[in-house]
Amino acid sequence: MTNTDLLKEKIEDSGYKMKYIASKIGLSYQGFLNKIQNKTDFTAPEIKGLRELLCIPADEAEKIFFAS
Template identity: 50%
Template structure:
């Protein structure tokens, strides 16, 4: 499932109306719709608010917002000392 679909699933399952979520983010209805449809990008503060509001876990957050930027390889845990 791509990030946009996963986010839509979280929004649908939240019980909140899109307009309410948009207001919490300081966006218009259309502005939020553009972001969940990948027409515009979310800002860091909007991601933080969404994660809190929709109870999005760290793993879900990464899959929704950052999956296209992460190749699944870790450098922090694989350092040789």
């Protein structure tokens, strides 16, 4: 389960628009929203892309993408 609040904070800090981020990791805007809202799960390549684009260190990625 994704920690939506932490991910949104990282997105806001990046200065990137959500549509831009979605396109960079190969998702439609709606598909990206579905994943942020925990309707569907992020895949490993999507997580990797987000980590690189948003400069998310491994320990933060664990908290964001693998929240319980």
